[in-house]
Amino acid sequence: MLLSTSGIRTIAIATAALLATSAAQAQETPFTPAPATAKPITIHAGELIDGKGKVTRDVTVTVLGTKITAIAPGKPAAPTYDFAKLTVMPGMIDTHVHITAHFNDEGRATDKDETGEQKGLKWAENVHVTLLSGFTTVQSIGSDDDLVLRKAIEGGRLPGPRLLTSGKPINNPKMTPDEIRAFVDATKAKGADVVKIFASASSRDGGAPTMTDAQMEAACGEARKIGIRTWVHAHAAAAVRQAINAGCYAITHARYTTQAELNLAAERGVFIEPSWGVVQQNYLAHQANYEGIGNYSKEAFEQMRRYQPSTPAVWHMMLQTKGLKLLAGGDTNAGGEGHNVEETIWRVEHGQPAMDGITTTTSADAAALGLGEVTGSIAPGMEADIIAVKGDPLKDITALRNVVFVMKGGKVYKNVAQ
Template identity: 30%
Template sequence: MTLLRLKFTALILLFLSINSFAQQQNDSVKVIKAGRLIDVEKGKILTNQLILIDHDTIKSIGANLIIPAGATIIDLSDATVLPGLIDCHTHLTVQPGENYYDDIFRKTPVDLAIVAPIYAKRTLEAGFTTCRDVGAAAFIDISLRNAINRGDIPGPRILAATLFIGSTGSHGDLNGFSPYLDWIGPKQMTGVANGVEGVRAQVRYNIKYGAEVIKFGASAGVLTEEESVGAPQFSQEEMNAIVEEAHLWGLKTCAHAHGTIAIKMAVKAGVASIEHGSFLDDEAIKLMKSHGTYLVADIYNDDYILSDYAKHGTPEKIINKEKLVGKAQRLSFQRAVQAGVKIAFGTDAGVYPHGWNGKQFKYMVRFGLTPMQAIQAATINAADLLGWKNKVGSLSKGKYADLIALKDDPLTDITLLEHIPFVMKGGTIYKDELKK
């Protein structure tokens, strides 16, 4: 073999090697052909769009992109593509069981931790690629979040609140025991705190162990046995201290608040969102608008509680409280929408079975939102509330490649969002039933 032929052969081998390497490098590059794409930022539908994804990030979107050599093509040209959905009020570590008291008093944090990955997977496969989890026992939400982030298990991105902060005897403090029965377990693993210094210490404790948002109980609640459903359970000074301390650490706060007075107190304290918001009056709505406070109202689960909870031994007083709250909450939501209060999607998943999150969309539309506004509440608005607008919430350059797809148009039938056939999170497909 002549020297020239040797050189030529070497060049061919080098070219093949480089080409093979380039092909391997493009294994992480994907291009989605989207027949219809819902632009939640502009509130309109785009057609025949290409979405270029590199690893877990969107690199560009447009109708005339050049498809890189070796890119994986995902053909959704017959589908409607929209951002991965966001639920701002979940409890991924719990779900109603067969017996109300067994759930509360007999299950340990280990029981909850074992099933939490199942609930996380169901939530992701329902199209919710991001969740704000607003209260979990024993920091299970932190371990769940970390396992998902490491890629150990499938699940949504989680913004975790850890322990629900509540006063003694409040919605955040299981009551009804004799005072002679000592609580079993490490007492520091509760969110019960009292007084300005006590609540500040609790905020710091939560943050120390991984909280990314602070959740506290401004009012009484429905699914616990205290008599009230909406009375304030912290003083104004205590609420102020919780919010101030969280802000010192750069975190937002959200307040469980059903009652009118408690809602106003929490808004004045500076919370980012009111959870539930069942009894809004004109002053509360005006305050929320002037402070830019989001309303996160779980207006689906009233149906599930009233149809199923009595079957599992839930005390009658709790069922009666739900009857008091359910209709009022939906009417409050409607009035807030009409007044222009900012709305973010949140379901209280865990009060009903996980994976049913999408059932709430039709109620949001029934009580005042347009289909586009309901989708925006679960995408760009929710991302804004979480402080993750630069990461998720819309399909745009530099954000995570989190998206869902449906065969038809959810703007004409919002109930399509109850059954999502295609789910991608971070460029990885976790569900694809469009071909079936």
């Protein structure tokens, strides 16, 4: 579902104004959002998936303000929303997006030479479409632009999912360990939620390691010292092992990993966030939009096509690794916004039980992001991040594409259930 023309124009103007905000102003206290109604909201669900593996039927969720206050069997006399024929569940979470990435007005995957107004419009579209697709929380890793966008969403000036961000990543293999430690400190100081680290080349370039052990240990050691999570881009098995040995928090991709690294990750409690169902499919579907920009060469697209057949085997190895902590992240990039759920659908269609796919995309992701007591499940005291879908995703995971109701923090952003 896209914004109306007038809605886009309004949001674009608001977002563009944010781009002109100075760095000093960006540190000011954000606007206080309009308070949620004091009147209780009741949501009757034909089926309720709580995000932690439990299913109940014919149940009513009560929301007051921004919080869930009660869950009770049956249907009240006049529920605010009667979803007797729908499945109600927590808002979904994507731990790996690039929320400001977009196609420019010429359809190219770049913002070079764009005005602030043009960027603002695209950002507003991305966050709004992502929210309406049922994702009420996302972690965006890779751009300082996210900090401005996060402020706008938190302040109630822009509709979008709860946004966590790394800001600019560590992506310079020439940095000394001391420079890396200083970068980590600066990342936390500017208000980032996580540090993104590139420990290998892109899979398009073979995915070889790009950091030394000393550099990796400096990055993740400093992050642990000051209390900020690390998210490590690593494809090669050697890079994955390096990140695990350095005590890093989470590893994204791990495309060329072996059973040895997965066993070690399970033993050390390191999260693995592979990206199987969105990113490569999106690149291949939009080759004309990407080719010729950066390392998106014709040869790179041929490389992507060559390694796609090997993906299910690596995924099955991950599924079968006892104790491995898997997360759901799509590496959603320009062209993929609003299609985040394809990651979960791909996983279930390739062997993961549907309930496991759903709990990973809700409560497990929330816990890994430090939000386990805030969102990711439907229970009294949790934020009222609630969606409803047509059909039963436990029987047909593609039902997650049919989101007809979205509530975030007690506020309804979408209701097309009728």
